[in-house]
Amino acid sequence: MRIDGWMLMALAWGIILSITLFCFKRIIAKKEFT
Amino acid sequence: MALKRETWGSRLGIIMAVAGSAVGLGNFLRFPAKAAANGGGAFMIPYLAALVLMGLPLMWIEWTLGRYGGGFGHGTAPGIFHRVWRKNRFIKYFGVIGIFGPLVIFIYYTYIASWTLGYSFFSLAGKFTRIFDQSGMQGFLSGYQGLKSNEYFQGLGYAYTFFLITFVLNIAVIYRGIKGGIEKMCRWAMPALFVCGIILFIRVITLGTPDPAQPAWNISNGFGFLWNPDFSRLKEAKVWLEAAGQIFFTLSVGIGMILTYASYLSKGDDVVLSGLTAASMNEVAEVILGGSIIIPAAFVFFGPVQMKSIVDSGTFNLGFVTMPLVLNHVPWAGLFSFIWFFLLFLAGVTSSVSLAQPALAFLQDEFDIGRKKAVTIFAAVTFVLCQPAVFFLRNGVVDELDFWGGTFLIVVFATIEVLLFVWVFGMENAWDEIHKGADMRIPSAYKFIIKYITPFFLLVILGAWFWQEWRPILSMAAVSAANRPYILATRLGLLFLFLFLAVLVKVSWQRKRRKGVQGI
Numbered sequence: 001m002r003i004d005g006w007m008l009m010a011l012a013w014g015i016i017l018s019i020t021l022f023c024f025k026r027i028i029a030k031k032e033f034t
Numbered sequence: 035m036a037l038k039r040e041t042w043g044s045r046l047g048i049i050m051a052v053a054g055s056a057v058g059l060g061n062f063l064r065f066p067a068k069a070a071a072n073g074g075g076a077f078m079i080p081y082l083a084a085l086v087l088m089g090l091p092l093m094w095i096e097w098t099l100g101r102y103g104g105g106f107g108h109g110t111a112p113g114i115f116h117r118v119w120r121k122n123r124f125i126k127y128f129g130v131i132g133i134f135g136p137l138v139i140f141i142y143y144t145y146i147a148s149w150t151l152g153y154s155f156f157s158l159a160g161k162f163t164r165i166f167d168q169s170g171m172q173g174f175l176s177g178y179q180g181l182k183s184n185e186y187f188q189g190l191g192y193a194y195t196f197f198l199i200t201f202v203l204n205i206a207v208i209y210r211g212i213k214g215g216i217e218k219m220c221r222w223a224m225p226a227l228f229v230c231g232i233i234l235f236i237r238v239i240t241l242g243t244p245d246p247a248q249p250a251w252n253i254s255n256g257f258g259f260l261w262n263p264d265f266s267r268l269k270e271a272k273v274w275l276e277a278a279g280q281i282f283f284t285l286s287v288g289i290g291m292i293l294t295y296a297s298y299l300s301k302g303d304d305v306v307l308s309g310l311t312a313a314s315m316n317e318v319a320e321v322i323l324g325g326s327i328i329i330p331a332a333f334v335f336f337g338p339v340q341m342k343s344i345v346d347s348g349t350f351n352l353g354f355v356t357m358p359l360v361l362n363h364v365p366w367a368g369l370f371s372f373i374w375f376f377l378l379f380l381a382g383v384t385s386s387v388s389l390a391q392p393a394l395a396f397l398q399d400e401f402d403i404g405r406k407k408a409v410t411i412f413a414a415v416t417f418v419l420c421q422p423a424v425f426f427l428r429n430g431v432v433d434e435l436d437f438w439g440g441t442f443l444i445v446v447f448a449t450i451e452v453l454l455f456v457w458v459f460g461m462e463n464a465w466d467e468i469h470k471g472a473d474m475r476i477p478s479a480y481k482f483i484i485k486y487i488t489p490f491f492l493l494v495i496l497g498a499w500f501w502q503e504w505r506p507i508l509s510m511a512a513v514s515a516a517n518r519p520y521i522l523a524t525r526l527g528l529l530f531l532f533l534f535l536a537v538l539v540k541v542s543w544q545r546k547r548r549k550g551v552q553g554i
Binding site for chain 2: 001002004005006008009011012013015016017019020023024026027030
């Protein structure tokens with residue numbers, strides 16, 4: 001894979017994973033998981 | 035007396051249910067094929083733009099409208115739209131799309147989901163694990179679908195059996211209700227789906243270079259096939275439309291099912307964070323897992339030249355022909371094939387139960403029918419409606435149902451929703467309604483995005499489809515002469531179903547008016 005491919009993959013994965021972690025962190029912090 | 039509406043048991047429950055509805059076969063089959071065929075990594079630029087400017091706003095709008103309508107005892111679009119625009123007598127009929135669309139998708143989606151259950155069984159039974167060529171695996175699929183009688187299958191017996199099992203499973207889940215059925219199933223099915231996805235992800239990234247004679251056919255280049263960007267493709271309007279279309283399909287917006295799911299929330303329940311969480315779970319399943327399984331795995335076994343035709347062969351071929359062929363080359367082929375098809379089955383069944391819910395909610399909310407009776411009516415009607423999808427697959431009936439229920443009408447419905455929400459309900463009211471009970475504030479730039487950019491995006495997609503496809507579709511230009519009667523009959527059937535639902539809306543409103551229900 002070319003370097004620009006790696007960069008785009010890292011960017012897309014990074015954005016998606018950070019939003020997901022942000023959401024779950026807030027929900028867990030509110031103890032509203034169950 | 036109106037029946038008491040059900041509620042979700044927990045916040046996790048509705049998030050898993052909405053994510054389950056959104057994560058479908060398309061996450062693992064349609065997305066990688068679209069990305070690879072439309073500029074690779076460059077496709078992610080319009081894809082993420084469409085997610086931020088259209089997908090997330092629509093997600094929030096549907097969650098908010100659903101919760102708002104639920105507060106007035108309406109779980110489907112006719113009642114919700116009428117509540118938003120009380121002065122307009124006709125707006126409730128536009129809401130019929132929000133029951134019609136999911137019902138039509140349910141008719142064929144249940145059958146397609148049943149293939150994945152059948153293939154899960156055949157994986158463990160080793161029925162296709164010794165097929166190593168494309169034409170053999172294609173023959174297996176055609177035989178299973180009843181398109182051909184061959185050494186693998188003679189008739190539709192197996193396909194029909196697995197369809198019956200899948201259909202009964204769907205009915206059993208919805209029979210148990212929101213909390214005891216859908217929520218309970220999604221709470222174990224979604225984690226199980228992610229576990230299956232992660233197992234396959236690890237299997238794929240450890241494939242290395244299976245054929246030492248072809249050192250370039252390695253897993254890194256497999257990812258490169260999907261992610262290496264071709265920025266020149268961004269000049270093509272088609273790429274932007276494909277990306278926007280993919281966001282639509284993947285988030286399950288514009289169907290009407292999120293409206294219904296959100297209608298079972300309480301007034302003070304957050305929709306901003308919950309909506310964002312469900313959308314982000316869907317994106318993890320699509321971009322991270324979906325993008326890392328089928329394309330890289332196929333690349334290391336078939337190489338760059340064959341990959342082009344594989345990507346163009348369509349999503350069913352990718353899932354039911356290419357992927358089992360790939361997995362037949364690895365140790366424990368049957369087990370990994372089972373994990374693959376069971377993952378697709380979980381993705382399918384968590385989506386299909388959500389597609390049933392709007393029609394059920396309509397019967398319950400607008401006709402005061404109890405859940406069990408409503409499920410019985412729904413099961414009897416949809417079982418009959420599913421039959422053409424099973425028996426006339428070869429004649430293009432499923433494609434036709436998919437175009438009207440699963441493609442065209444969802445864009446129309448989303449456009450109506452956003453215009454109603456912003457321009458009739460009013461942006462300030464809408465903004466306040468979104469943030470009732472919210473755990474986080476949406477950036478204020480979204481006021482502008484929701485008001486102008488999202489409707490603009492939708493109108494462009496709608497306009498482009500009209501421009502490119504309206505005439506050939508209406509004239510059935512791409513349909514063979516032999517299949518035209520079937521397509522025509524499907525269209526007439528769909529028209530009849532739509533009119534029947536519109537009449538039901540009229541009858542229910544007249545009934546409520548006679549009973550003196552306020553706000554009707």
